[in-house]
Amino acid sequence: MRLRALLAAGTAATLVLFAPAAPAPANPAVPADPPAIPGEALMAHLQTFQKIADGNGGNRAHGRPGFKASLDHVKAALDAAGYTTSVQNFTHGGATGWNLIAEWPQGDADQVVMVGAHLDGVTAGPGVNDNGSGSAAVLENALLVAKSNLRPEKRLRFAWWGAEENGLIGSAQYLKNLSADEKKKISIYLNFDMVGVKDLKKWRIYKESPDVASVWKEHFAGKQIPTEDYQASSDQLSFKNAKIKVSGFGGKTDDGCYHKACDTITNVSVETMTVSANAIAAVSWKLAGAKRLP
Numbered sequence: 001m002r003l004r005a006l007l008a009a010g011t012a013a014t015l016v017l018f019a020p021a022a023p024a025p026a027n028p029a030v031p032a033d034p035p036a037i038p039g040e041a042l043m044a045h046l047q048t049f050q051k052i053a054d055g056n057g058g059n060r061a062h063g064r065p066g067f068k069a070s071l072d073h074v075k076a077a078l079d080a081a082g083y084t085t086s087v088q089n090f091t092h093g094g095a096t097g098w099n100l101i102a103e104w105p106q107g108d109a110d111q112v113v114m115v116g117a118h119l120d121g122v123t124a125g126p127g128v129n130d131n132g133s134g135s136a137a138v139l140e141n142a143l144l145v146a147k148s149n150l151r152p153e154k155r156l157r158f159a160w161w162g163a164e165e166n167g168l169i170g171s172a173q174y175l176k177n178l179s180a181d182e183k184k185k186i187s188i189y190l191n192f193d194m195v196g197v198k199d200l201k202k203w204r205i206y207k208e209s210p211d212v213a214s215v216w217k218e219h220f221a222g223k224q225i226p227t228e229d230y231q232a233s234s235d236q237l238s239f240k241n242a243k244i245k246v247s248g249f250g251g252k253t254d255d256g257c258y259h260k261a262c263d264t265i266t267n268v269s270v271e272t273m274t275v276s277a278n279a280i281a282a283v284s285w286k287l288a289g290a291k292r293l294p
Contacts, residue, residue, distance in 0.1 A: 117135045
């Protein structure tokens with residue numbers, strides 16, 4: 001009996017000793033900090049917007065060929081990066097306008113962090129700072145998400161609006177076409193307008209959402225960059241009116257070429273553009289709970 005027990009115990013020990021190891025768990029996604037966005041990439045988009053304006057009557061305004069060419073440039077870059085893009089048309093003032101939407105297909109589709117900028121300018125000039133700068137910064141952020149194979153907890157959606165200069169028409173039209181349920185899925189909308197101002201002394205943070213403004217301020221404080229609260233009249237107001245949380249930064253206060261012919265490529269600073277675009281990346285990734293595979 002004792003021998004049988006010993007044999008049984010030995011057999012059990014052998015089975016444990018030689019049992020196949022449990023498979024190692026797949027590499028989990030880890031919190032992600034964004035790689036740096038180079039200023040050269042941002043300025044390349046602004047050079048393109050300048051050339052588009054030069055070849056289309058000197059502007060990129062709603063209803064003008066320069067706007068459609070600008071949209072085509074942004075869409076081509078997104079399509080090449082693997083995004084599925086959506087172009088939404090609307091009519092204002094007897095002219096056709098367009099919004100461009102691109103969504104990264106990772107993260108909870110019921111919790112959307114939306115990042116946007118208006119793509120149009122005024123008829124007076126090329127609109128390189130207002131708002132080629134915001135459009136370029138949002139575009140490079142969208143491309144960075146794709147390059148990084150990002151795994152955010154929330155869904156990231158990017159937008160370029162038409163006819164902002166005509167009264168926030170494009171963003172208002174976008175929201176008009178969303179159901180109440182789809183609006184509820186947007187956790188926050190981040191807007192960026194005129195983010196390339198030369199010799200900028202303070203980054204102006206939209207003050208509508210103090211809790212999110214504090215995230216921006218923490219980021220800039222870590223880089224010893226001063227900030228101040230700011231109330232802007234841009235597309236974030238369409239979302240605010242739809243009861244959606246908003247934030248972002250930008251402003252016309254320091255731009256002497258605001259809505260003038262001199263708003264050209266020489267009216268923006270590569271340093272300001274670089275700081276702005278990388279701030280957008282840092283905060284939008286944080287708000288989205290960004291992750292990527294190691």
